[in-house]
Amino acid sequence: MDLKQLTAHTYHLRAGSNAGLLLDGKRALLVDTGLDRDAARRILKHVAALQVELAAVLITHAHADHFGGAAELKRRTGAPVLAPAFEAAVVENPALEPVYLFAGAQPPAELEDKFILAQPCAVDGLLQPGRQELHGFPVEIIPAPGHAHNQVMVAAPQEGVCFAADAFFPPEVLDKYGVPFYVEIDQTLATLASLPALPYGLYVQGHGDAYDRGGLEQVLDYNITRIEAIREQVHTALATPCDDSQALQRVADAMGLRIQRPAIYYLTRTTIHACLNSLRRAGRAELSLEENRLLWRAV
Numbered sequence: 001m002d003l004k005q006l007t008a009h010t011y012h013l014r015a016g017s018n019a020g021l022l023l024d025g026k027r028a029l030l031v032d033t034g035l036d037r038d039a040a041r042r043i044l045k046h047v048a049a050l051q052v053e054l055a056a057v058l059i060t061h062a063h064a065d066h067f068g069g070a071a072e073l074k075r076r077t078g079a080p081v082l083a084p085a086f087e088a089a090v091v092e093n094p095a096l097e098p099v100y101l102f103a104g105a106q107p108p109a110e111l112e113d114k115f116i117l118a119q120p121c122a123v124d125g126l127l128q129p130g131r132q133e134l135h136g137f138p139v140e141i142i143p144a145p146g147h148a149h150n151q152v153m154v155a156a157p158q159e160g161v162c163f164a165a166d167a168f169f170p171p172e173v174l175d176k177y178g179v180p181f182y183v184e185i186d187q188t189l190a191t192l193a194s195l196p197a198l199p200y201g202l203y204v205q206g207h208g209d210a211y212d213r214g215g216l217e218q219v220l221d222y223n224i225t226r227i228e229a230i231r232e233q234v235h236t237a238l239a240t241p242c243d244d245s246q247a248l249q250r251v252a253d254a255m256g257l258r259i260q261r262p263a264i265y266y267l268t269r270t271t272i273h274a275c276l277n278s279l280r281r282a283g284r285a286e287l288s289l290e291e292n293r294l295l296w297r298a299v
């Protein structure tokens, strides 16, 4: 995990899944924790090298790669862990993630690796939107739903830095996954549209670089274009009525994706569901039960 200084008092901890640090004298706020115990240990090495103590750990959203290190961090430092409502329920009960991916049933082992099932961590308080002081640090908590139900971004107004987590993805991540994970398409697009109006100069991504305002506009366009293309591909798939698995197959085929693992299949299926619901709300798709099949068709 590499430590990159962003401004006088903020740092980006770069790994497969990034974290952020906001410093004030001898204390620090940590934003996200990386994937697991190892990530937590690497974060603590950097924290020790900076000669600060963790005042609190803020979780942007309850995906294993963003909160999987929380339990270890809390055990080793005693720092309180804060998360938005809804996400906090998953941080405390990580089994909810594989369970919701498997439509509420007890999931198969393929959905229980550390990328989906994290270590549980007790949450000490809920993050509420707005400008506020948290453990002595001035911050703004900004709602950014869409990739996760109640994801937030954490901004440091005095530093001009917004830790944006997975509110948007770098182009290389979008290209790698083809169909990234979204639970709500309209909210995702609204979140992306809201970013340019924020007063911050630097937008720190959960799986890539920090973007200045010039770079941000470009990367937001890339995200919006990709999401709209996926949703259009789903709409095209419904030209012949089909169920959700057929819609997924048609979209993956059309986009040249070859899904290799059951976990990726279920993650992709969630995004397909999000697109189906978005199309339905827009009056562009409808669903009906026919011969025990739930069929979606384009309108």
Ligand SMILES: [Zn+2]
Pocket (backbone or CB within 6 Å): 061, 063, 066, 147, 148, 166
């Ligand atoms: Zn995520």
